[in-house]
Amino acid sequence: MLYTIISLLVLFWVVGLLSHVGGSFIHALLVIALAIFVFDLVTGRRAAL
Numbered sequence: 001m002l003y004t005i006i007s008l009l010v011l012f013w014v015v016g017l018l019s020h021v022g023g024s025f026i027h028a029l030l031v032i033a034l035a036i037f038v039f040d041l042v043t044g045r046r047a048a049l
Contacts, residue, residue, distance in 0.1 A: 001039060002036065002037075005033070006033045009030055010030065012029065013027065013029065
């Protein structure tokens with residue numbers, strides 16, 4: 001579930017980057033997604049499938 005959310009945020013970021021829509025909001029979502037991903041990697045927890 002967590003990786004699905006991260007994938008969607010990255011997809012929205014790419015779409016916003018290419019169409020110049022969303023501005024800093026899309027980039028803030030990407031930073032949040034990356035922070036969650038790194039935290040998940042560091043703590044060693046596995047997301048439930």
